[in-house]
Amino acid sequence: xxxxxxxxxxxxxxxxxxxxxxxxxxxxxxxxxxxxxxxxxxxxxxxxxxxxxxxxxxxxxxxxxxxxxxxxxxxxxxxxxxxxxxxxxxxxxxxxxxxxxxxxxxxxxxxxxxxxxxxxxxxxxxxxxxxxxxxxxxxxxxxxxxxxxxxxxxxxxxxxxxxxxxxxxxxxxxxxxxxxxxxxxxxxxxxxxxxxxxxxxxxxxxxxxxxxxxxxxxxxxxxxxxxxxxxxxxxxxxxxxxxxxxxxxxxxxxxxxxxxxxxxxxxxxxxxxxxxx
Amino acid sequence: xxxxxxxxxxxxxxxxxxxxxxxxxxxxxxxxxxxxxxxxxxxxxxxxxxxxxxxxxxxxxxxxxxxxxxxxxxxxxxxxxxxxxxxxxxxxxxxxxxxxxxxxxxxxxxxxxxxxxxxxxxxxxxxxxxxxxxxxxxxxxxxxxxxxxxxxx
Numbered sequence: 001x002x003x004x005x006x007x008x009x010x011x012x013x014x015x016x017x018x019x020x021x022x023x024x025x026x027x028x029x030x031x032x033x034x035x036x037x038x039x040x041x042x043x044x045x046x047x048x049x050x051x052x053x054x055x056x057x058x059x060x061x062x063x064x065x066x067x068x069x070x071x072x073x074x075x076x077x078x079x080x081x082x083x084x085x086x087x088x089x090x091x092x093x094x095x096x097x098x099x100x101x102x103x104x105x106x107x108x109x110x111x112x113x114x115x116x117x118x119x120x121x122x123x124x125x126x127x128x129x130x131x132x133x134x135x136x137x138x139x140x141x142x143x144x145x146x147x148x149x150x151x152x153x154x155x156x157x158x159x160x161x162x163x164x165x166x167x168x169x170x171x172x173x174x175x176x177x178x179x180x181x182x183x184x185x186x187x188x189x190x191x192x193x194x195x196x197x198x199x200x201x202x203x204x205x206x207x208x209x210x211x212x213x214x215x216x217x218x219x220x221x222x223x224x225x226x227x228x229x230x231x232x233x234x235x236x237x238x239x240x241x242x243x244x245x246x247x248x249x250x251x252x253x254x255x256x257x258x259x260x261x262x263x264x265x266x267x268x269x270x271x272x273x274x275x276x277x
Numbered sequence: 278x279x280x281x282x283x284x285x286x287x288x289x290x291x292x293x294x295x296x297x298x299x300x301x302x303x304x305x306x307x308x309x310x311x312x313x314x315x316x317x318x319x320x321x322x323x324x325x326x327x328x329x330x331x332x333x334x335x336x337x338x339x340x341x342x343x344x345x346x347x348x349x350x351x352x353x354x355x356x357x358x359x360x361x362x363x364x365x366x367x368x369x370x371x372x373x374x375x376x377x378x379x380x381x382x383x384x385x386x387x388x389x390x391x392x393x394x395x396x397x398x399x400x401x402x403x404x405x406x407x408x409x410x411x412x413x414x415x416x417x418x419x420x421x422x423x424x425x426x427x428x429x430x
Contacts, residue, residue, distance in 0.1 A: 119426035149426040176421045178348040187350040188420040195353060210425040
């Protein structure tokens with residue numbers, strides 16, 4: 001925890017900047033008036049509190065090696081996130097965290113890295129990618145596979161251009177539905193796996209996106225020879241307390257907020273796709 | 278011919294094919310090149326070929342009067358384009374055109390069908406590989422239809 005206070009008490013943060021990523025997705029840049037140092041691990045989340053409205057768990061999308069700001073990329077789909085979208089620079093919200101497990105970026109040194117993102121799933125993976133790029137020499141081949149609904153739904157566009165220009169990072173992008181202007185790949189994100197070059201037995205895959213997409217990607221990666229224990233996914237559930245007390249995010253025998261949101265695939269494989277959960 | 282055989286042998290689609298079968302297939306193969314915007318085939322035309330894409334990118338499209346041409350999928354390096362050559366009435370169900378300069382190995386479907394009829398082992402092997410590709414495409418299309426990135430409250 002970066003806060004010395006109990007994890008149930010929100011700290012005040014002010015909005016320093018709001019950047020619209022797409023028509024319904026935006027990135028909040030938060031700073032602490034008390035100049036709190038915000039250290040976190042890639043893949044962790046915070047609870048953002050809009051006073052009078054409610055609280056929502058949002059993954060951190062910022063750079064873990066830069067701890068002066070807190071970045072959250074949010075899709076406005078619910079009551080709290082829609083309210084967050086209406087906020088302006090200088091507005092104050094409550095923040096608790098960081099919470100949860102993280103991407104195995106340190107444990108993956110010396111391996112090929114495959115980052116597979118679907119839609120807004122790129123946001124929780126961005127810290128992992130930025131961390132890996134900050135210590136690029138510690139890793140072998142690094143590849144980003146990113147799928148969205150349309151070209152208009154691509155996040156972090158200017159950054160993607162920078163990533164694409166790098167010689168030490170392969171970036172493949174696909175959209176489900178193309179427009180006349182789109183000259184890139186069309187098809188689901190699983191179709192990008194065969195285009196990427198990686199050594200399956202030495203690859204760690206980090207996947208985030210809709211559950212069905214993660215399921216299909218996992219199957220395809222295992223078919224290619226990636227070891228199941230080297231596949232990691234980030235789950236999304238309705239979290240309330242964020243510390244494993246309330247049971248809101250219970251998923252079979254685990255709590256997503258405390259045991260996750262990042263899981264090694266074998267740990268949740270038996271639960272994936274179960275309709276009752 | 279020998280060069281084509283080497284290229285075929287290295288392609289994942291023909292992995293584990295016996296040398297004699299690769300010889301038969303290479304006899305039906307030719308190198309082709311398509312400039313950007315050039316159509317490889319159009320819906321309704323006779324399907325007499327399939328392609329191993331070596332470089333470039335091909336858009337597989339469907340045409341609707343309301344929406345015009347819609348790209349369903351793009352096929353790139355190392356992938357296979359076309360299975361209608363194997364299934365009667367041997368007509369293309371889609372349009373396909375090169376988005377960028379595309380080089381491929383074209384396999385003559387008529388020639389291959391004859392060889393498959395004569396050699397059922399080859400026919401069965403090819404059918405299994407094509408069926409796998411069809412299954413892949415079907416799953417991908419299903420996922421696209423699911424609209425899995427749509428927002429949910």
